[in-house]
Amino acid sequence: MKKHNVTALLLALILLITASACSNGDEGSKDLPQSGTVVLEPIEEEPADEDPGDIPQSSSVPEEPEKEPVPKPEDESVLILVNPWNYIPENHTVELETVQGKYQLDKKAAESARNLVAAAKEAGFNMALCSAYRTVAKSAELYQRKVNEFLNYGYSEEDAMIEAAKWVAPPGTSEHHTGLAMDLVSTDYWNYYSDLEHDYENFDSFKWLYEHCAEFGFILRYPKDKQDITGITYEPWHYRYVGVEAAEYIMENGLCLEEYLEIIAE
Ligand SMILES: [Zn+2]
Structure with a gap:
């Protein structure tokens, strides 16, 4: 049923x-x-x-x-853009001051750089500059040295130049020409590696710098996630002076200089 x-x-x-x-x-x-x-x-x-x-x-x-206006430095000349597509103007001048040892920066950035290094020391990190102001002639020399390395590996002239440009900015395109950029690592790192490697990001001194650089007007210029925009591979050691106002805005918003310049141009 x-x-x-x-x-x-x-x-x-x-x-x-x-x-x-x-x-x-x-x-x-x-x-x-x-x-x-x-x-x-x-x-x-x-x-x-x-x-x-x-x-x-x-x-x-x-x-x-x-909305609060995007902060800009009083002296906008510190925002000069030099990258693979923007060469340093031929008439660009710098007034150099010593920051540490043989390393010099433009006077607009030098004092802030010295203060940053001093503050890092107070926090327990001995910082060593490994590059600061660089002439176009010096860049030409460094670039050619890198090209030669690739030629020795058997690369064609053209490929050697392309590969070298990934490591050393071709003359005229290096931000170091502005006197507003420096390569900075801690001595414990440098004594161990004697070279600039991405591993530097794992050092406590890097973490401190990343957190505090903006207070001194510096930004991490080539972030890992902005390589397509900056045209430069990640450089955890390269800091660029843009003034405190711009630096804090850039670092807080996770921008690169190219993005910031686009925002303030709107
Ligand atoms: Zn650099």
Whole structure:
């Protein structure tokens, strides 16, 4: 009896489902000839409906003036952009001051650099500059040395130049020409590696620098996630002076200099 009941129920269900499927199918097939237009209309309407919805949102534009303006340094010359696509202007001049040992920076950045090094020392890190101001002629020499390395590996002249440029900025494109950039690592790192490697990011002195550089007007110039924009591979040792206002904005918002310059140009 139960089996019969179940079978009867199942049959009834199948009939119902088939009937509704058929009727849906019928309706669907009835719609089909029209669907070309009928379906398109709501799709066209939807964005149209959204547009008016968007307008009130974009009418929140008047709120924008409430946003705090992006901070800029008083002397905007510290924002000079030198990268693979922007050569240092031929008439660019620097007024050099010694920061540490034989290393010099433009006077706009030198004192801040000395203060940064002193603050790091107070925090327990002995910092050593390994590069600061560099002439175009010096860059040409360093670049050619790197090209030669690749030529010795058997690279063609063209490939050697391309590969070398990934390590040493070709003359005229190095930010070190500005006198506003320095390569800075801790002596414990330098004594161990004697070279600039990405491993430096694992040192506590790097973490301290990353956290505090902006207080002295410096930014980590070539972040890991901005290589496509800067055109330079990640350099956890290269710091660039842009003034405290810009540096704090750049570091807090995780920007690179190119992005910041685009924002303030808007
Ligand atoms: Zn550098």
